[in-house]
Amino acid sequence: MAGRSVVVGVDLGGTKILSAVFDDDLRKIARKKTKTAAVNGSDAVLDNVSLSVAGALDKAKIPMADVDAIGVAVPGVFDRSTGVIIQTPNLPLSDYPLKAALEQHFSRPVWVENDVNAGTYGEYRAGAAKGYRHVLGVFPGTGIGGGLIINGELYIGSGGNAGEIGHMIIQPGGPLCGCGRRGCLEAFAGRSAMARDAVFLANSGAAPDTLAAAGTDYSAYTSKVFHRAIEAGEAAIVGVIERAAWYLGIGLANCVNLLNPEIVVVGGGLVERLGDRYLRVVEQSMRDHAMRGLADHVAVVAASLGDDATVVGAAALAAERSRA
Numbered sequence: 126m127a128g129r130s131v132v133v134g135v136d137l138g139g140t141k142i143l144s145a146v147f148d149d150d151l152r153k154i155a156r157k158k159t160k161t162a163a164v165n166g167s168d169a170v171l172d173n174v175s176l177s178v179a180g181a182l183d184k185a186k187i188p189m190a191d192v193d194a195i196g197v198a199v200p201g202v203f204d205r206s207t208g209v210i211i212q213t214p215n216l217p218l219s220d221y222p223l224k225a226a227l228e229q230h231f232s233r234p235v236w237v238e239n240d241v242n243a244g245t246y247g248e249y250r251a252g253a254a255k256g257y258r259h260v261l262g263v264f265p266g267t268g269i270g271g272g273l274i275i276n277g278e279l280y281i282g283s284g285g286n287a288g289e290i291g292h293m294i295i296q297p298g299g300p301l302c303g304c305g306r307r308g309c310l311e312a313f314a315g316r317s318a319m320a321r322d323a324v325f326l327a328n329s330g331a332a333p334d335t336l337a338a339a340g341t342d343y344s345a346y347t348s349k350v351f352h353r354a355i356e357a358g359e360a361a362i363v364g365v366i367e368r369a370a371w372y373l374g375i376g377l378a379n380c381v382n383l384l385n386p387e388i389v390v391v392g393g394g395l396v397e398r399l400g401d402r403y404l405r406v407v408e409q410s411m412r413d414h415a416m417r418g419l420a421d422h423v424a425v426v427a428a429s430l431g432d433d434a435t436v437v438g439a440a441a442l443a444a445e446r447s448r449a
């Protein structure tokens with residue numbers, strides 16, 4: 126095994142870390158997923174990442190000396206020129222120089238990327254969008270993240286933060302969004318918005334099955350609860366799901382009109398749980414709202430790599446950037 130060159134991808138989330146080891150052709154050699162408790166300081170995050178990467182390398186029986194580069198995907202906004210995290214939800218890393226700290230720790234080149242960009246890039250390099258050159262990735266979950274591949278390259282924009290699909294405003298003065306503005310796509314089609322509407326209906330007696338299963342606490346309204354409502358045929362909740370999917374399709378139509386992609390890849394927990402029923406409403410709404418000449422030529426598909434998309438993308442970007 127000596128001298129074998131590998132890359133490592135890390136998906137650093139608020140409650141879990143996934144690390145995976147890949148060979149030169151992005152074939153996965155080993156992966157390690159760890160649930161993490163909430164931590165207070167950046168040192169604890171560093172320890173968790175260190176343990177996770179060591180665990181994946183251990184499983185792969187590959188020493189750190191054979192690692193060419195490490196790609197780390199994080200949620201939130203960071204400064205690309207310095208690798209300093211500016212703001213990240215659920216992790217105590219604001220204003221933290223993550224790239225420098227990890228490079229010092231691992232003595233290897235480290236590349237930091239936004240998690241949605243990494244996920245989109247993973248689907249492009251090895252998943253549902255492989256072989257395409259113009260790709261829109263959208264990941265509806267608690268929020269709605271977006272990533273862009275244009276002319277075969279990840280498009281990050283001037284400051285590195287392109288793709289904030291969830292905050293395109295689709296109704297001026299509409300419902301309040303987590304970002305502080307009103308009427309964003311996320312406030313109609315994100316899971317928090319779906320939970321808001323579902324809890325209202327459950328409270329009003331329109332969805333007794335779901336009320337019994339999930340109560341009236343918003344945070345209990347996971348993708349699993351929505352899936353269960355579909356299985357149980359609870360019409361009021363199915364209506365909430367389809368309305369959210371319809372709004373997501375409107376957001377995608379705006380993106381399709383702007384970007385003329387070949388394929389839209391939809392990933393994340395909602396589409397994984399709700400599957401085709403959800404995705405076909407999204408697709409139909411996109412086709413109903415986008416301009417004909419553009420809508421007719423775009424495929425809408427589910428992501429195929431699941432959890433691994435982000436680590437694949439982070440590893441691929443790290444490998445390419447360290448070679449460049």
Ligand SMILES: [Zn+2]
Nearest residue numbers: 292302304309
């Ligand atoms: Zn917003």
